[in-house]
Amino acid sequence: MTTVDTPFALIDIDRLDRNAARLRDHLSGLGVPLRLHVKTSKSVEVARRVHADGPITVSTLAEAEHFADAGYRDILYAVGIDPHKLPRVAALLRRGVTLTVLLDSLAQAEALTRFAAEENLRVPALIEIDCDGHRGGVAPADPALVHIGRSLGPHLAGVLTHAGESYFAYTPEALRQAAQNERDVAVAAAETLRANGLHCPIVSVGSTPTAHAATDLAGVTEVRAGNYVFFDLVMAGIGVCGVDDLALSVVVTVIGHRHDKNWVLTDGGWMATSRDRGTQVQAVDQSYGLVADEHGDLIPDLLMTGASQEHGVLSTRDGKPVPDLPIGTRLRILPNHACATAAQHDRYHVASGNSQTTWSRLRGW
Amino acid sequence: MTTVDTPFALIDIDRLDRNAARLRDHLSGLGVPLRLHVKTSKSVEVARRVHADGPITVSTLAEAEHFADAGYRDILYAVGIDPHKLPRVAALLRRGVTLTVLLDSLAQAEALTRFAAEENLRVPALIEIDCDGHRGGVAPADPALVHIGRSLGPHLAGVLTHAGESYFAYTPEALRQAAQNERDVAVAAAETLRANGLHCPIVSVGSTPTAHAATDLAGVTEVRAGNYVFFDLVMAGIGVCGVDDLALSVVVTVIGHRHDKNWVLTDGGWMATSRDRGTQVQAVDQSYGLVADEHGDLIPDLLMTGASQEHGVLSTRDGKPVPDLPIGTRLRILPNHACATAAQHDRYHVASGNSQTTWSRLRGW
Structure with missing residues (x-):
């Protein structure tokens, strides 16, 4: 590393591998597959190392396009869809990528349905469910849920929730409860849609804290997590990892x-x-x-x-x-927050014993 | 702008031009040239627009190399030099760029002098002076100042100070005093060096707040400022600009x-x-x-x-x-802080009336 000028971002690959194995083993024990969130590393090399070419979650369409170029074929864009961005979604679908989008309003569902009809495409969409008041999403008991589901018609692919408040859960029991609540809310929403005759195959949950704390994921079809590949001081502060896992x-x-x-x-x-x-x-x-x-x-x-x-x-x-x-x-x-610190860098230097290499990182939207 | 997907960074070029003219006129009235700090925009197009190919300040060697590629020939690297980085400094000097470095310790001066002797180069260096306890620098009365000056020998090019605390000066009078103090401390340090028989041609001061508040720059040879091209809510909060200047x-x-x-x-x-x-x-x-x-x-x-x-x-x-x-x-x-917000983007979209274009932005070190 002494030949590279500072400052630079360094990955400890032994810790990365250990973090990856820990979550892989935990989810394997619960019988639910991981959908890696690549927004933390934004690196094809990191994703390949920890998750091969498995299903991924992205936070931008630039990530979706970049990972599609690298061969990833099952991609969830987990930010509520801006209708202006649908042409880029369509371009990915036409490349053979299963790109699933997210929404939580009738306005978005109607814009998507209109666009899909004009383009003669199926645009798979999840309905975002609010499980803890953290950000967006409809409440599972809100009649809007079924209205949105009906409006989506054949585009409805399932439901998604994210326990964003779990970042502020400071005991193992609070973390376990956040995970249980995340699962319960998502499964309840899926059951409401099904009880109304709608097809809801996907039940997607996750955050790094709840993915590690979950003890029961019955009815959940996939878990999303991304920060855990690096972890950070915020995660250590709530006890999800130790400082020596960073x-x-x-x-x-x-x-x-x-x-x-x-x-x-x-x-x-x-x-x-x-x-x-x-x-x-x-x-x-x-x-x-x-x-x-x-x-x-x-x-x-x-x-x-x-x-x-x-x-x-x-x-x-x-x-x-x-x-x-x-x-x-x-x-x-x-760092406090691996996602934010990594975002300041265009590449990673990777150290394992005496070997050194460089891994790429994507930026932009 | 409706064809670009959000989010993106937008420059209002009419405001940019107005901000540039304001500081240009003010410094012209004081008879001191501007050395534009490009760390805010990191954009050759912004620099050319507001400052043609005049002298610039950079915060990274990547900026120095990028602006040298664009034809800039008088560049000050205003972060204390890490001796590991001297080979990149030498490469720029050999390209015909007047690259001036900064330091505030005998250890750095000795490393520079040793390196310069081995490379048979003059490496112009400014001594950083502390004017307000904000960051690094030697106090103007510290005997270390003259020791460092002597150690630098022919590499000594002058002194530099930065009134970083002026970002927390909340009245016009506090801002004026910060500017006066910045000037007084820099000039006093230069006079101390000269009184000890050392050559000190450059007396460099500046920050966006003090550059605008200064009323007397006697003895100062250049003023550095960068943020003012964009301004931001922090600058509006201390009264250096209005919100409609952003x-x-x-x-x-x-x-x-x-x-x-x-x-x-x-x-x-x-x-x-x-x-x-x-x-x-x-x-x-x-x-x-x-x-x-x-x-x-x-x-x-x-x-x-x-x-x-x-x-x-x-x-x-x-x-x-x-x-x-x-x-x-x-x-x-x-935004709160234009330097930090701009850093999240790889390019700028530029709007003036009905015309649209894109300007580049550099990242990395």
């Missing part, structure tokens, strides 16, 4: 010292880490991140406490003197 | 509604706006940003109050019902 870090170099302020300055600012401070609302605020040495061993009490565009400030949580880190020393910053 | 926005589309929560959902989340919430510490917290219609007219009381990766949540500051914004409606989000 597979993504940002490598930075010491470029200065302010002894009067007990600061070490690095060349990794918010451009390299992102502005995400997800742990700010947790019991332990990890500031911009924990600091490890070049080999990945944590440096006790050292935090990245400040960030300009291309400057990081390191200092200690308890005011103890910062360790002696000469100009040119390389360090790893463990 | 030249950068993110165009998003309405994809859903939660009437029970008084929310409008859009396809622009933190991936499109960044996680930067700079106004959080200001008198008026603008959340993730103000909301304008597709034509740029502000929608009163509407804010972007929440962000997932690809979802934005809009709601009202005072709990009034959100306006009727049907699925498919396009809106503009005015």
